[in-house]
Amino acid sequence: QVQLVESGGGLVQTGGSLRLSCAASGRTSSGDTMGWFRQPPGKEREFVAAIRWDGGKTYYADYEDSVKGRFTISKDNAKNTVSLQMSSLKADDSGIYYCAAGSGWNDRQRQNNYDSWGQGTQVTVSS
Secondary structure (H helix, E strand, O other): OEEEEEEOOEEEEOOOOEEEEEEEEEOOOOOOEEEEEEEOOOOOOEEEEEEEOOOOOEEEOOOOOOOEOOEEEEEEOOOOEEEEEEOOOOHHHOEEEEEEEEOOOOOOOOHHHEEEEOOOEEEEEEO
């Protein structure tokens, strides 16, 4: 199983930026999918973005008022890290952000696609 550790969360003002990182250790496969999810206060955890270790294919949530165009997911294969660059942050972006590892791509938006999760990192956007 993959061990994941997130970092980079914190407090930022509306319109600001943050960069989250996820360090992966243990068993990793070039075909694995890495995902970022978030859980806003009082709400269920939701998909944010996903990336493949091999080829770097990416996908972003496309629900209303989504992160597409403001967030960028990237990877560093040499360092076994996945990052989430967040810009133009809004108060609605606040929550706990989780990194996850899974083996499938077709179900990348589903939580059950992922079998390893990090402990989460808090992001708070103040107005």
